[in-house]
Amino acid sequence: MPYRELIMVDIKEMFRRRAAGQSARHVARATGFDRKTVGRYFEAATTLPLPCDREPTDEEIHAIAQRVQARPVPDTSEEWKENGTHRARIEAWLAQPRPLKLTKIHVLLKRDHGVSASYGTLRRFAMEELAWRKKTPTVRVADTESGGIAQVDFGLMGGLFDPATQRVRNLWVLVVTLAYSRYQFVWPSFEQTTTAVCAGLDTAWKFFGAMARVILPDNMKAIVLRADELAVVLVPAFLDYTQTRGLFVDAARVRSPKDKARVENHVAYGKPPTHPRTKRR
Template sequence: MAFREVSVNEIREVLRVWLGVAGLPAPGYRTIAAHCGLDRKTVRRYVEAAQTAGLRRDDDVSAIDDGLVGVVAEAVRPVRPDGHGAAWEQLLGFEEQITKWVAGTDEQRPLTVTKIHILLARQGCVVPYRTLHRFASQRCGFGRKDTTVRVVDGDPGVECQIDFGYLGMLTDAVDGRRRKVYALIFTAVYSRHVFVWLSYSQTLTAVIAGCEAAWEFFGGVFAVLIPDNLKPVIAAADVVNPRFTQGWLDYAGHVGFLTDPARVASPKDKPRVERAVQYVRRNFWDGETFTSLAQAQEAATVWCRDTAGTRVHGTICARPLEVFTAEEQPKLLPVPGVYDVPVFKAVKVHRDFHAEVARALYSLPEQWIGTVLDVRADSELVKFNHRGVLVKVHPRQPVGGRSTDPADLPEHKTGYALRDLARLISACASHGPNIGIYAERILDDPLPWTRMRTVYRLQGLVRRYGAQRVDQACSVSLDLDVVSVTKIASMLERSTETGAAALPRAASQSTTRFARDPSEFTNTPTSLTIITTAAAEETR
């Protein structure tokens, strides 16, 4: 028969009944055994041990104190003073071997208790498995030995733990794809009230969207958030000095909370939300069928309020929603305005005086060419910073757009880069009025920017021949209604810009219509004479 250890309360009850209750006659061993659920011989051993310790039958119940019960327990179990039996004593001879099996070696992995139980049986040591498991755990280093403490809850409305958890698959109603669904879970440390935000991704945009929905659900903002080491939140994990991402720091500054991230691979740093992940998956998600993420999110919000919020929590023994409403909600921070999620990145300024941000171009001064700048771009503005100093601000442009500040470009290239015709004409007019008019005539075209190079050639002639000569050549060309920079260049090369070439004139001012004699135009018939061969020979 297996050994059954009698508890302290059972020993106390045996002795109390043996003394008699409420003036009733003292019962015998058999009656006491039936009342206490023990064997008669067991009752006799405890009573005899109590009598040996000085207990008399006419004593009061107060004589049965803790000291007497301890003496009786030690006296009845002398063969097991340490609480262990023969199987334990047998294992003591194999303690060194079991310790090696549990620890493992370079050539062999640590063994399980089941395997150790088999190996011991081969060596003739047959003991119960539970005894071996206790022995390996207590004396040989098997299993976890570290202890933990329960950290007290903070003040109401201060701490909120957040974590992502995978729920399952959902068929997207938009494209019909099967996609993974993640739950961003918010757990109020004090009241255990939870909120669940569903998402297809774990990006910074998804985290901020979940936070915005959580503040609306809770009716306020918690002073301290305790997240896991999420990549959108933590850029570089560290036990003491973690480095946050630029986007998360910007959002935290906008809302007004502090971030106290958990250590890497330390779920005990945020145990409230860790336990909530399983609860959300099993109680809310499992067994449900949703047609879209929006429908699932609506159901999750209702579940958080009506199911998770109204259950009696096992730790606080109260309903989380009631505790939150009464003690936490009045102490939350106010909800700020809607947050415009920005884009943070580092960009390089290229040789064309522009940097690309979100597939749009923005100009910067020449001094920043080749420099990497930090950018913050929201839906309204794009800000460029260098080592914390703001160097340029542009209005946000759509994809494919461009924002160019003329002041950022070299003065002699601004007109060409911006296709500024008025600026180009004004530059030409500064050299001479006729040059300005001539440039305006050149640009008088359905596609004027295609003629800008011609105007630049005209400016080149000014630099080569001087403004006065070019202005004179343009004046002559305008008088003749000839718009050709090539002609202007030819005139300057031949130095004919001071006047037009003389046209040929007649010798006299008389009419020249019938100047020649009419007889010159008369046809006189010529007679034809035939000379024979004989006549020709005579002539010779």
């Protein structure tokens, strides 16, 4: 199968993590790139040569990309194309309440549809194209070092009069909680934009007196362009912010509040107290 060609910002992020001491396996897991793809770029960097502890310049990134992406893309085999013509049929068999075994599907394709592809090719096709037997990603929750991770989330506080617009608007707070100490910072804002998030984070770093190494945010639109369990795509403006500040982002999974439980539990502390209703006699 053809490998994925990366754009300049992707390659820069890959080598930024390499300069921080992350292995190819770690970089692949954090960015969602295939580990073999990461290995090819790292191997190409050794031909410059590029030291492991230094981020490449734009000219060096361009040279590395040319070395990797100049490789000819192999043609798809005829057996793979055969399976591709029956993709919908294979997908339906695997999606049944009681899915057919892949060995049975191979027999049916060969007997009823004249497919000559081997079982090994069918198995690779099902795994790569249809995510067959794709393992559920494991989220490792481990104690971090002091200042290692900061969990980030937005919370709605309620309506508040805005003098600038002369109307009542929803007031949000950006909550930043250090995972190690549970030290908390709250930043009020009428907006949930990327600019507001960056301003809130910069103020949080001043408040804490240092920056965290990794931030673990919710999949808020100001940060995450496309949510994915393995290959999260960040908003370009926020990716530029993290690269400028030397931060790494490990976004939580969609609808998985336990991934950022320490900040999730702290959002309630930023809300104003509610008064119980007076009971009528």
